[in-house]
Amino acid sequence: MATKKKQTPAAKTVKTPSAMDRVKLARDAKRPHIGDFINYVLDDFEELHGDRLVNDDRGLVGGFGTLAGRHVLVLGHNKGETVEENMASNFGMANPDGYRKAMRLAKLAEKFHCPVVTFVDTPGAYPGREAEERGQAEAIAKSLEVFALLKTPVVVVITGEGGSGGALAIAVGDKVLMMENAVYSVISPEGCAGILWRDGAKAPEAAEALKITAPDLKRLGAIDEIIPEPAGGAQKNKKAACLAVKKAVAAALDELDAIPCDALVEKRYAKLRSLGNFY
Amino acid sequence: MAWFEKNETPPQIPPAKALWAICPKCMSHMPKAAWKANNSICPKCNYHGRLAARERIAQVADEGTFAEVFREVSYSDHLEFHDATGDYKTKVEATIAKTGEKESVVMGTCEIGGHKAMLGVMDFAFMGGSLGTGTGERIARACEQARKERRPLVIFSASGGARMHEGILSLMQMAKTSAAIGLLKEEGLPFISVLTDPTTGGVSASYAMLGDINITEPKALIGFAGRRVIENTIHQKLPPDFQSAEYLEKHGFIDKIVERKDLKAFIAKMLNYWGF
Known part of the structure; x- marks a missing residue:
């Protein structure tokens, strides 16, 4: 009889998590969400509602607050903590109304020279009939343009899932920070596997191939x-x-x-300009 | 020799696909030659089919004025991406050989009805018109040259969205192109976006929806998320004209649906109204 191999403690020590391990961590329901960041990162906070057009989207929240002694605008995807909140906020999948609220508040922050801090955590923009009818594509596009040209500092934190265009819409900034186990991708590993592998179960392979972890990014x-x-x-x-x-x-x-606002926009553009410039 | 052992080679009949065109909107069949003769427009339902970039340029730019720019900018396989069906590099090289293009958008300076312009035309046959780093780079450079030369910018989009084979940097092209377009518009230069069939995903959610005016052709598919993705999310059937040019015009996201034969004159007229 073969002797049963005793597992050495070394084999159990943490190895670098795979891309798919990080996807699971990024989606963990117990991970800090926007409510936690508001509680622990800010000293005080007042939420402001609505896009002034049709709705107050719960999938993306915003308001002014104090962060380490300075006044800032905070924007963030809101996944919700309870089932009711999850439903109301579509698990952090924002509607066009959410992005339009974000733009409205960002322009307000610009007016008073308040820096903007965004917390990005979404599976993607909400795919729904009303979302399309109210111009999901236009809202994201406009948001990219507004944040690229915003004359006030913008700091972005990718905290969990950085899901494609729905994430990018509030992720254009001067400094993009990312939590160690967050992921950020052009498409979900499942979506990519479904298209290029014709099998959603190949998501771990797709996750590796897409390079979506913080060190890769x-x-x-x-x-x-x-x-x-x-x-x-x-x-x-x-x-x-x-x-x-x-x-x-x-x-x-x-x-x-230390950077004047006009120079900030120039620097932000120069950085975007350098991304994928291989030519 | 038995009758069933006939040894002669059967006459070579070309496959049906080589002879017949099928309108993807109304499913009516017609000889391919008739489809081409009608400028890839369905004579039954008026669906405006896809054109190759060079066909479009020939129809929009004044004869002999189109001068291509940035042809040296091509794709980048910085992720050395490969999937179940093979390498990205192999696929994209095959596309280059087939289409003769080196990226999904063709850029150039030209005149449109006598108005000077920077013209970009996407080609759906190039990797589904997807937005890669090369595409984004060509568009950003076009915006910069247009600013320098005070040229209005016109882009014909046809795309499934961002090119996932180029990972996060393809997503970043959405931000890069939107920023470049924003700077162009801030300087008082016009951007006319023509969303042709199909314009979806990351391209509709960036430069294609940022036109000072957004125009399209009859029955073009325009949207963000795919129909199937939405049906699976909301568990409802969507109306048949969902995400059509007509549907978008009704909901306020398209300035005008223009027939292919009138597009050039319409663009020239707008540039004239605005003093360019």
């Missing part, structure tokens, strides 16, 4: 900094994870303070 220049998470992931210690985010955002805002 930093190498590609799509993000600027990685914010470390507590051992095992942010869900193990929400408070510590949020405080690390606070520290990184405050440092980024300090750095951006």
